[in-house]
Amino acid sequence: MAYGVSLLVRVCAAGMLWASLAGTGDPATIGAGAVAVALAVGASLRLLPPRGRLLRPGPLLRLTLLFLSRSLVASFDVAFRALRPGPPVAPGLAAVPVALPTATQRALLRTFVSLVPGTLGIRDEGERLVLHLLDGSDAGAAAARAEVQRIEILIAAAAGGGR
Incomplete structure (x- = not known):
């Protein structure tokens, strides 16, 4: 099938x-x-031979809706930062543990993370993802980690796995 x-x-x-x-x-x-x-x-x-299982439609739809909503929010955030004089920026790096098994899934995670305002996935180190944050404070890093874990769960579910 x-x-x-x-x-x-x-x-x-x-x-x-x-x-x-x-x-x-x-x-x-x-x-x-x-x-x-x-x-x-x-x-x-x-x-690229077919895999034994297909993507699961329910989680894939949630992932698509997340992508669209994050794209919209990121667009407004960029516009806000560009138009506001002296936007609040305190850059920093954060490493987030990830458990996605394939490089393709981790690349997709990096793409989604880049849609989170003020966050950019800069390096995949296998079991962790290094992020560049516009808010490098402890609170900003904790919020980014929580968002990455949320996106990671959706990607794993869409791929037929789970966490």
């Missing part, structure tokens, strides 16, 4: 990419597109 769904998603994604790049319905481009899609899907399956 997972293989069939993965194959279908890859064929659709590669086909849409080809159609957007080709831009015409010329029969010659359709034939070339079919070959290109087949080769791309074959390489994709070889390099």
Whole structure:
């Protein structure tokens, strides 16, 4: 089941990419597109075989909503800091323990953390994530750690795991 769904998603994604790049319905481009899609899907399956389980839709939806809300909040925070003279900044670094098993999940965590206002994931050290904070105080670091753990739990749940 997972293989069939993965194959279908890859064929659709590669086909849409080809159609957007080709831009015409010329029969010659359709034939070339079919070959290109087949080769791309074959390489994709070889390099990244389907996993036994798919992403879980409920946690994935919560993660998507978190992403959208954090993007909006981060946009307003950046605008506020840019327009306000002398925004309060006391930068610092904090290391946060993480338990996500794959580099891909940790990279996704770093991306989400960068949407938290005043926080930037700067380095993945395997079992911990190093953050740059605009509020490097103990309270700011504790708040960042709590937010990272919340996002980490959502990513693990969406990937079919848990914490």
